[in-house]
Amino acid sequence: MDSLKHEILSQRVRQIKPSGIRKFFDIINTMPDVISLGVGEPDFVTPEHIRQAGIASIQEGRTQYTSNQGTLALREEIALMLQRRYGLSYDPVSQLLVTIGVSEGLDIALRAILDPGDEVICPDPGYVAYEAGIILADGVSVPVPTYAQHGFAVRAAEIATAITPRTRVILIGSPNNPTGAVIPREELEGIARLAIAHDLIVISDEVYSRLVYGVEHVSISALPGMQERTILLDGFSKAYAMTGWRIGYVAAPAYLLSGMLKIHQYTIMCAGTAAQEAALQALRHGEEDVVRMHDEYARRGKMLVSGFNRIGLPCGEPHGAFYAFPYIGNTGLSDEEFAEKLLLEEEVAVVPGSSFGAAGTGYVRAAYCTAYDKLEAALVRIERFIKKYA
Template sequence: MDTLKRDVLSQRVQQVRPSGIRKFFDIINTMPNVISLGVGEPDFVTPEHIRQAGIESIQQGRTRYTSNSGILELREEIAALFQRLYGLTYDPLSQVLVTVGVSEGVDLAMRTIIDPGDEVIAPDPGYVAYEADIIFAGGVPVPVPTYAKYDFAVRAAEIEAAITPRTKMILLGNPNNPTGAVIPREELAAIAKLAIEHDLIVVSDEVYSQLVYGTEHVSIAAMPQMQERTIILDGFSKAYAMTGWRVGYVLAPEHILSAMLKVHQYAIMCAGTAAQEAALQALRHGDADVKRMHDDYARRGRMFVDGLNRIGLACSEPRGAFYAFPYVGNTGMSDEEFAEKLLFEEEVALVPGSSFGNAGKNYVRATYCTAYDKLEEALIRIERFVKKHA
């Protein structure tokens, strides 16, 4: 058989690094006794009444396409939620779009807004898909470092220093994956001021917005003059334990959302019907479920972060999500070496911090959305490992 005489892969695809999370996930799948703190997936099962809503949709034969934008009742509930939480008014007909998870929302935002060569500022460390989606859209990622002394919350001063004439967008994860950082109100106000002064679009990934601890979550779209230049991304995967249902949503000004819808129509058509009906049930009747899981995460996180600090792995206070981001540089190992040795020697899976950006070097990400007793056992194994290599 003849072989191709040219490199057929696009330069954009070749620029993107394979996910560091997937590498460890593949290894974990071959180790039956491993305690996995590597993948950001709740250990809770989707609440029964939400599951039943999806099952009923199928049993009743509601299996056809929905509107490209999603079920109208779901969009109405999403708009009502943001009115209730932040006083923001969105038209469900023209300013709300249901997506296949928040991941699709990130991709849509990049492909809709970014032209080749446009620069996108994003905090470092940050969610692994951000850099990839910027590159896939032809943009240039501009990572802005965050620091443990500020609990990894991105600061306006660092963003301002990174702005150039090519900057078109600021991309925020708030709360942040992998660090659990929540951006304080005063910093968000300063970032909003920069966006207005430099005429920038802000994309705010708020999928962990209902999982914050001891602080408030503020949506930057609620800042003065910001709704008109903000794309909000949110979804059901984390707060409602619905990762496999793949339902997210976008809220944006009408002229931006209509352009995003154009990409969505050709790439996706619509999110799954049964999944959307389950999401509708979650919004209408799931508040108690969210509170129950939130409080359990808070309890687990407090124990786990205290344990890491006791062991000698300094860990900033995660204010949101369900991630701890301890420093392992004092062990004499790189973050990749630490994670790999810990996995094979003690069967505890973490993710190297460098998977999330250069500022993540010498840190590791550990999820605490697994059972309390497994977290306790993980701490025993990690402490044994650290003492062994001291």
């Protein structure tokens, strides 16, 4: 019976490794005093005026389905924002789609493009859902390693060596989860040249695009010749502290969006109405909230990275998102051992870097989207912990 239970699952599902992050979350849930640096969850509450917009939608009875693509008002506002930020012109009717977070956008993008065996080049380390999403779309993940000496930014030269006749997609995330890397303009230009030369689609995950520190965020969609071959993914979870609202969007040329819309129509129908109205309020009136949270993340990140370096865990400066990625190899522990022992002995949660790919081995991800005083307390505990293993 056990073999039957195993075999009844598809080969795609059996290929997917259990999330290395969830293992630690399950332990965290049994430990009330843990300081969690493991979850990419803003500790800010969704701003009041945004919450009230969602509440008003419910109280006033606007609870029906919207268009499959999302309300036209929200799509029009997204189009205006993309024009302001990047100088990009998207048609709200045929080139924009509101999704259940960026995760759905990634899923339907991959499923709309890939045939069995098609290859997707993606950064290593990279967000855990990238590889799983590629497998579920019957594709083949081709990780390209990134390195601390380059700030963990994926480089065009390494992508070039990974391209084969089966390559269909280059998948990038900038800023990157888990490293906080922001891909410099010159590397994006190199990636764009590769995409054009080899007739590839680029999927660009930019959910942390508003959380960038001291450098320029460039959307590859805005580079010459790239809007027509790029699927831009972004959303409201991180910048507006709206993780639980599950609202993202896709901006893509009509010939690509039409394929994604087919999948979205049959699997999702539409994003939640109240959440869409909250997102509309966020775009129209939430800029001060974004700036306030951005500046606080920058303050926290500076302190945490400085602290890691001070206590002997080498850590480069993350230029985006809200993650630090210190090297823990000098402790003599593997990243898995480090994370598990730190959690059990000092009640501080971090995530092993190897959970995000082989190139993350020897590192841990520490999220600084928790309160400043908790980060200070976590550093005290981590310093005490590593002295035991020095």
